[in-house]
Amino acid sequence: MLTTHPFHYEDGGSEDGDHLREECGVVGIYGADTAAAVVALGLHALQHRGQEAAGITSWDGHQFHTHRASGHVAGNFDRDDVIRRLPGQVACGHVRYATTGDTALRNVQPLYAELFSGGFAVSHNGNLSNAMHLRRQLVRRGAIFQSTSDTEVIIHLVALSSYRTLLDRFIDALKQIEGAYSLVCLTPEGMIACRDPLGIRPLVMGRVGDAYIFASETVALDMVGASFIRQVEPGEIVIVSDRGVRSHRPFAAVRPRPCIFEHVYFSRPDSIVDGTSVYSVRKRIGAELARENPVDADMVVPVPDSGVPAAIGYAQESRLPFELGIIRSHYVGRTFIQPGDGIRHLGVKLKHNANRSLIEGKRLVLIDDSIVRGTTSLKIVEMMKDAGAREVHMRIASPPTRHSCFYGVDTPERAKLLAAQMSVAEMADYIKVDSLAFLSIDGLYRALGEEGRDAEGPQHCDACFTGDYPTHLTDQEDVAPGDQLSLLGERAA
Ligand code: SF4
Numbered sequence: 001m002l003t004t005h006p007f008h009y010e011d012g013g014s015e016d017g018d019h020l021r022e023e024c025g026v027v028g029i030y031g032a033d034t035a036a037a038v039v040a041l042g043l044h045a046l047q048h049r050g051q052e053a054a055g056i057t058s059w060d061g062h063q064f065h066t067h068r069a070s071g072h073v074a075g076n077f078d079r080d081d082v083i084r085r086l087p088g089q090v091a092c093g094h095v096r097y098a099t100t101g102d103t104a105l106r107n108v109q110p111l112y113a114e115l116f117s118g119g120f121a122v123s124h125n126g127n128l129s130n131a132m133h134l135r136r137q138l139v140r141r142g143a144i145f146q147s148t149s150d151t152e153v154i155i156h157l158v159a160l161s162s163y164r165t166l167l168d169r170f171i172d173a174l175k176q177i178e179g180a181y182s183l184v185c186l187t188p189e190g191m192i193a194c195r196d197p198l199g200i201r202p203l204v205m206g207r208v209g210d211a212y213i214f215a216s217e218t219v220a221l222d223m224v225g226a227s228f229i230r231q232v233e234p235g236e237i238v239i240v241s242d243r244g245v246r247s248h249r250p251f252a253a254v255r256p257r258p259c260i261f262e263h264v265y266f267s268r269p270d271s272i273v274d275g276t277s278v279y280s281v282r283k284r285i286g287a288e289l290a291r292e293n294p295v296d297a298d299m300v301v302p303v304p305d306s307g308v309p310a311a312i313g314y315a316q317e318s319r320l321p322f323e324l325g326i327i328r329s330h331y332v333g334r335t336f337i338q339p340g341d342g343i344r345h346l347g348v349k350l351k352h353n354a355n356r357s358l359i360e361g362k363r364l365v366l367i368d369d370s371i372v373r374g375t376t377s378l379k380i381v382e383m384m385k386d387a388g389a390r391e392v393h394m395r396i397a398s399p400p401t402r403h404s405c406f407y408g409v410d411t412p413e414r415a416k417l418l419a420a421q422m423s424v425a426e427m428a429d430y431i432k433v434d435s436l437a438f439l440s441i442d443g444l445y446r447a448l449g450e451e452g453r454d455a456e457g458p459q460h461c462d463a464c465f466t467g468d469y470p471t472h473l474t475d476q477e478d479v480a481p482g483d484q485l486s487l488l489g490e491r492a493a
Contacts, residue, residue, distance in 0.1 A: 018376035019265060019306070019369070020401065020464070021097060021410040024109075025049030025216040026123040026203070028092035028184035029224075030191040030240040032211035036065075036086030039093040040077035042213065042220035047073055048268060049125070049216060050095035057110040057121040059186050060088035064119040068108040089211075090191060092184045094123040097410055106147045110186070113155045117166045118188040120158065124151040125216050126180030126201040127408035130474035134176060153177065167192075171237070171250045178471045180259075180407035182232070184214050190241025198470050199234025199256040200407050200461050202273055212240045217271040228272065234258070257470040259407065260460035263448060264398045265369045266409070269309055276448065279309050284447040285397045285439060286313025286367065293437035294318060295365045295393045301325035303368040303380060304352070310397035311367035318365075325359045325366075325389075326352050326380065352380060360388035366433075370398045372411070374418035377431045385432070394431065396438045399465040400424065406473055407461065441465055 025046030029035045036058045043054055054076055055068030065086045069076040073095060076082065094109035110121040128134075131150030134157070139145070143156045157173035158166075166187060174181075180200035185192040193214040195203045206213045208226035215221055218228055232238055235251040259266070262273050269279040289310065299321045302311030305328060315322035329351055364384060371377050377394065384392050400419030404411040414420045418427055428436035441462060442452035450459055453466075463469045 018372050020261065020372060020405065023050060023408045023410055024094060024096045024125040026094055026125045026182060026184045027220050028191050028193060028214040030090050030212045032089055032208065034083065035089050035091035037083045038224050039091045040073060040083065041224050042215050043073045043093045043095050045220040045223035046095055046216055050097050052097045053108040054095045055108045055110055056086055056091055056093040057112060057186055058086040058088040058091035064112060064121060066110065066112055068105060090186060092121060092123045092186050107149045109151065111147065111149065111151050111155060115159050120155060121186040122151060122154060123184045125182045125408060127406060128153060128177050128181065129179035129406045129471055130177060132475045133478055178474060182216065190239055192237060192239050193232055194237040195232045195234050197235035197251040197254050199258045201259060202262060203232040205229045205232055205238065212245065217267055219268045219271045257458065257461040260444065260462045261464065265306055281447055282309030283313035285444065286310035287317035288443040288447045289395050289397055289439045290314040290317035292440060292443050293395055297363040297365045297393060299323045299362055300365045300367060303366060304328040306369045307367045310369065314365065314367055314395065323358055325355050325364060327355055328352055349379065352383065354383045354387035356387040359384060361390055363391040364389050364393065366392055366394045368396055370401055371396055371418055372401055373416055374427065374431055381431050381433050391434045393435045394433045398439055398444060399441045400438050401464050403464050403467045405464050411464065
């Protein structure tokens with residue numbers, strides 16, 4: 001699910017403004033008492049995937065009920081009065097980054113529509129890469145859109161399909177869309193969960209008591225005491241109803257390409273993604289980084305919090321001490337600040353402080369997960385030098401981010417990606433480090449337990465590093481910017 005960003009927020013409470021940001025997280029549960037309360041707990045565990053808005057839709061056997069709001073899950077869905085207004089044993093929910101102003105609430109998911117078959121609610125993680133192309137066709141056919149979200153295209157395609165059953169209409173819709181989608185849908189007949197044929201965004205399935213639960217990450221299952229059953233397979237549709245659990249695979253099998261950045265940054269380190277512990281992968285990434293790019297230094301310092309597991313791996317492999325040379329404030333609170341380099345720098349200062357007594361006179365290996373615009377790196381290096389660090393050697397736990405993501409991740413346009421504009425040596429000069437090195441793409445694959453990117457062909461989407469997009473990018477290729485503006489009112493990210 002991706003909508004447009006008239007301006008970006010900087011969320012001082014939880015994410016750095018200079019990281020790629022996952023756009024969404026989804027949860028669905030079928031067959032639990034107070035299903036909405038369980039979904040709210042699951043969404044709470046996925047808060048890192050989207051912090052601007054949250055929503056839950058429930059089905060009580062007769063009616064659908066929805067509550068959608070700006071802000072965090074806590075504060076909106078930890079209230080008895082809200083949960084009481086979402087009765088039923090079936091519910092789905094969503095957390096997201098959002099646009100602002102009057103477009104905000106209508107884009108908050110789950111989206112809901114009355115179809116021929118009854119109500120239909122959908123929560124979507126991902127982004128369709130041909131949404132605007134399809135939207136133009138649908139508008140010409142008379143479709144009236146209520147939001148600027150690409151997810152609504154799916155609803156219109158289901159509504160207008162010429163097939164008879166809801167499942168056939170749903171499959172017909174999926175066959176017309178391209179890009180990334182992990183969906184959890186609510187209908188009067190049951191819950192539908194599915195993943196795009198490449199499995200770009202994650203989706204897992206679990207069991208708690210007699211209920212089935214779907215979620216973007218296993219941490220949501222942990223949160224509600226559910227046991228992990230398996231991931232929803234790429235291209236699979238799972239239906240849970242009073243007739244049990246059914247699986248459909250309407251697509252021709254293709255080699256899956258799950259997002260490699262889930263392992264680098266997006267997923268919580270305590271999640272299992274593609275069958276692998278994210279924390280373990282991040283430590284192995286650090287070890288690979290140390291083998292590829294060793295430094296003669298006194299200590300390894302992570303940029304908290306996301307650089308911590310890779311820094312532990314780097315320190316263990318290089319036999320250097322791991323030290324908390326940067327302390328992160330967890331009490332900054334939410335700051336809604338429009339971009340502008342000066343303000344971004346202020347955000348970094350609010351969130352991080354140098355542990356001066358530790359780093360004074362020392363040679364540091366500074367570990368971060370990625371460099372996007374470079375603004376955070378620049379200020380953190382400056383902070384380390386101001387605090388007396390003798391040398392700062394930066395090591396990045398991923399390859400240079402040179403390309404934008406069109407699959408549900410908030411990336412700046414290419415012109416603002418530092419690595420798209422500069423060589424590594426130029427980047428080192430820009431952020432004022434004594435040396436700078438990135439993990440190689442093959443090193444990243446090795447950390448995932450794979451031979452290397454080209455040994456068997458890419459087994460992940462790694463397009464933000466390589467530019468090798470696993471789907472057509474129809475909207476980028478076909479639609480002139482003017483068309484996008486006139487159709488959506490805003491240009492898609
Ligand atoms: Fe993930 Fe990058 Fe692919 Fe986007 S382009 S899905 S962030 S690997």
